[in-house]
Amino acid sequence: MNNNRLSIEKSPYLQQHASNPVDWFPWGDEAFAKAKAEKKPIFLSIGYSTCHWCHVMERESFENESTASIMNEYFVNIKVDREERPDVDKVYMSAVQAMAGQGGWPLSVFLTPDLKPFYGGTYFPPEDGHGRPGFPSLLRRINDVWQREREDVIHSGDELTKQLQHRSFIDSRNTVIDETILTRTYHQLAAGYDPKFSGFGSGMKFPRPVIFNFLFRYYHRTKNQDALKMSLTTLMAMASGGMYDHLGGGFHRYSVDAQWRTPHFEKMLYDQAQLINSYLDAYQITHDEFFATIARETLEYVVRNMTSTQGGFYSAEDADSADPDHRDGMKEGAFYVWEKSEIDNVLTPDEATVFCHYYSVVETGNVLSDPHQEFVGKNILFNPFTIEQTAEQLTLNVDAAKQLLASARKKMFERREHRARPLRDDKILASWNGLMIGAFARASRILNNNRYAVAASNAASFLLSKMYDAEKKILRRRYRDGEVKNDAHLDDYSFLISGLTDLYQATFDLRWLIWAEELMGVTITLFWDSAEGGFYDTSGKDPSILVRTKEAYDGAEPTGNSVAAMNLLQLYRYTNDNSLKDYGEKTLRHFCALLEQSPQIMPHLMAAVEYYSSPPEHLVIAADSEEDGHKLIVESALKYHPHMNIIVINNGSADYFFPKLPFMKEMGKKEGKPTSYVCKNFACMLPTNDPAELCRQLSN
Numbered sequence: 001m002n003n004n005r006l007s008i009e010k011s012p013y014l015q016q017h018a019s020n021p022v023d024w025f026p027w028g029d030e031a032f033a034k035a036k037a038e039k040k041p042i043f044l045s046i047g048y049s050t051c052h053w054c055h056v057m058e059r060e061s062f063e064n065e066s067t068a069s070i071m072n073e074y075f076v077n078i079k080v081d082r083e084e085r086p087d088v089d090k091v092y093m094s095a096v097q098a099m100a101g102q103g104g105w106p107l108s109v110f111l112t113p114d115l116k117p118f119y120g121g122t123y124f125p126p127e128d129g130h131g132r133p134g135f136p137s138l139l140r141r142i143n144d145v146w147q148r149e150r151e152d153v154i155h156s157g158d159e160l161t162k163q164l165q166h167r168s169f170i171d172s173r174n175t176v177i178d179e180t181i182l183t184r185t186y187h188q189l190a191a192g193y194d195p196k197f198s199g200f201g202s203g204m205k206f207p208r209p210v211i212f213n214f215l216f217r218y219y220h221r222t223k224n225q226d227a228l229k230m231s232l233t234t235l236m237a238m239a240s241g242g243m244y245d246h247l248g249g250g251f252h253r254y255s256v257d258a259q260w261r262t263p264h265f266e267k268m269l270y271d272q273a274q275l276i277n278s279y280l281d282a283y284q285i286t287h288d289e290f291f292a293t294i295a296r297e298t299l300e301y302v303v304r305n306m307t308s309t310q311g312g313f314y315s316a317e318d319a320d321s322a323d324p325d326h327r328d329g330m331k332e333g334a335f336y337v338w339e340k341s342e343i344d345n346v347l348t349p350d351e352a353t354v355f356c357h358y359y360s361v362v363e364t365g366n367v368l369s370d371p372h373q374e375f376v377g378k379n380i381l382f383n384p385f386t387i388e389q390t391a392e393q394l395t396l397n398v399d400a401a402k403q404l405l406a407s408a409r410k411k412m413f414e415r416r417e418h419r420a421r422p423l424r425d426d427k428i429l430a431s432w433n434g435l436m437i438g439a440f441a442r443a444s445r446i447l448n449n450n451r452y453a454v455a456a457s458n459a460a461s462f463l464l465s466k467m468y469d470a471e472k473k474i475l476r477r478r479y480r481d482g483e484v485k486n487d488a489h490l491d492d493y494s495f496l497i498s499g500l501t502d503l504y505q506a507t508f509d510l511r512w513l514i515w516a517e518e519l520m521g522v523t524i525t526l527f528w529d530s531a532e533g534g535f536y537d538t539s540g541k542d543p544s545i546l547v548r549t550k551e552a553y554d555g556a557e558p559t560g561n562s563v564a565a566m567n568l569l570q571l572y573r574y575t576n577d578n579s580l581k582d583y584g585e586k587t588l589r590h591f592c593a594l595l596e597q598s599p600q601i602m603p604h605l606m607a608a609v610e611y612y613s614s615p616p617e618h619l620v621i622a623a624d625s626e627e628d629g630h631k632l633i634v635e636s637a638l639k640y641h642p643h644m645n646i647i648v649i650n651n652g653s654a655d656y657f658f659p660k661l662p663f664m665k666e667m668g669k670k671e672g673k674p675t676s677y678v679c680k681n682f683a684c685m686l687p688t689n690d691p692a693e694l695c696r697q698l699s700n
Helices: 014-017 029-038 052-062 065-074 087-100 136-150 150-165 182-193 208-220 224-238 269-286 289-305 338-346 349-357 387-394 400-418 430-446 449-467 490-507 508-528 560-575 578-594 603-612 631-634 693-698
Strands: 022-025 042-048 076-080 107-111 118-119 320-323 329-330 474-480 483-487 617-622 644-649 676-680
Touching: 014 076, 022 029, 022 349, 029 076, 029 617, 042 052, 042 087, 052 065, 052 136, 065 136, 087 107, 087 118, 107 560, 118 150, 118 430, 136 150, 150 208, 182 224, 182 603, 208 224, 208 603, 224 269, 224 289, 269 430, 289 430, 289 449, 338 349, 338 400, 349 387, 349 400, 387 400, 430 449, 430 474, 430 490, 430 631, 474 490, 474 508, 490 508, 490 560, 508 560, 508 676, 560 578, 560 603, 560 644, 578 603, 617 631, 631 644, 631 693, 676 693
Parallel strands: 022 076, 042 076, 617 644
Antiparallel strands: 042 107, 107 118, 320 329, 474 483, 617 676
């Protein structure tokens, strides 16, 4: 009989495994007690709902009755959703990286009954081959070693845990924060740039938007044209390649080849949020509508497919879906790829000619890299040509080509909507919602679209009402199907604070800034490391978490510390609270000391260093409301001003700001009109009612 306990869990990932013949437990005391009582090792499997290779290992091993019987006989089996429990994931990912030299998902780890790791890897195939054990063979070997050499296994787990827990003390009291570390960061990032296909690194290409965040700021500071060029060419290549969804908007997770052609098709909320910000920055710097269009299309994808009726944003969409002809079951990318014959059937001959040239569709298929032969004869839409080049090649005038392409895209999008959609992970995470709130808020100003401000405000209101205990001042990490679960971690607090600060600058609703300030105080209380500076990733209250980590790598997402440092410095400039500046400085010093030789691994933290190294800039607008000062606010968003803190003074906010920032006390409307004050280092230019004059002042 299947005693699988995952059916009562709300996590979509755990529910995916609820019908497995494996006797799965969720992470918790029941599983731990069973392992200790029966003196069995634990098999820990960590993944997430949209993980392609997690699905593969489930089909091959966890749905296999024979393999499941071995697992149930010899092990206590635990399933963890890494997106719900990143604290668990970080500990055991570090262990597997220490043992195997690399990690990934699914993460497969064997633990002693007291949760200490002694062996692990990622995906294991169902059968022996190529010098690697199949999963059933591995299970039997692990059990054999556990029965015969248990003391050695326990000792190995103890030693590895001690290794994970050990950290050398970082004395950063004498660390100087200066521009030299910014220069080193730039040169190290530039050394990894691919001048042929753009992007950073070789082989598989990941977007890693934190790099653009640093490089745009570095360009703004130094006018280094290469810093700008590397960012813009990479953003153009990503949006033109197969990693971008040319019909529905939004970005896939990464490219499996160096040319941005063949993506891994899952779509993650955190990628959409960060890349929207990158394209908005590029648009502010260049005023090229290409970047604005990509930002808009991605925003509209999130509105259409990733927004709950309650306002929160969903987490992800899967890479896998049913094959269009429903003959071959679930396949990666099935929702997105095309045979030319299907395109020809949907479109008129003229539309098909333009569409196929513009997106490089060919009869034999255009897939560049297909190691598993998933896409033989299929086409992944990518766009190596401008519409002008397509028109010239097909001897059309440009307007006609544009009209044909627009009608073709509309028809192909509608055709695709009839396909079986990829699974959507509809849990709502505080951290990723914070990132998305910030993206929508910034887009509302930069693209002058109030719908985006409404979307950001709705999401913030949802988190405030459903995921925050205002009385206890405790944020929760996950909401799904009416249930909130798990205390929030550093990244939840940090990303949400950042989003709320952006939301204030979009709506000038003071409650968002006040809540951000409150959350910053809670963050310091729960996570601050008073010995070394910086923040722990977790509060340390959960005894099942063996290692209290302090992440020092800005990867697909920035670290909680990188974002917290920026938050502290921004909030200091809003509140003049010197304690916030002090915490920010200590965080920067700690990581600058830690990363002295390799600062490029934390580009977002280096963006905070750049912000810290710049004098305070304030744009103060005296207006009765956001609507009253709208023209001045829109003008302020036309250009890239990464150091600018924007404040609107009205009857509702004067009592908040004037005691904190006394230099603003004399600022008011002139001649009864909304009036702007551009201030740098607390010295202000002449006030103006004229948007054109404000533009001139900001340009200077």
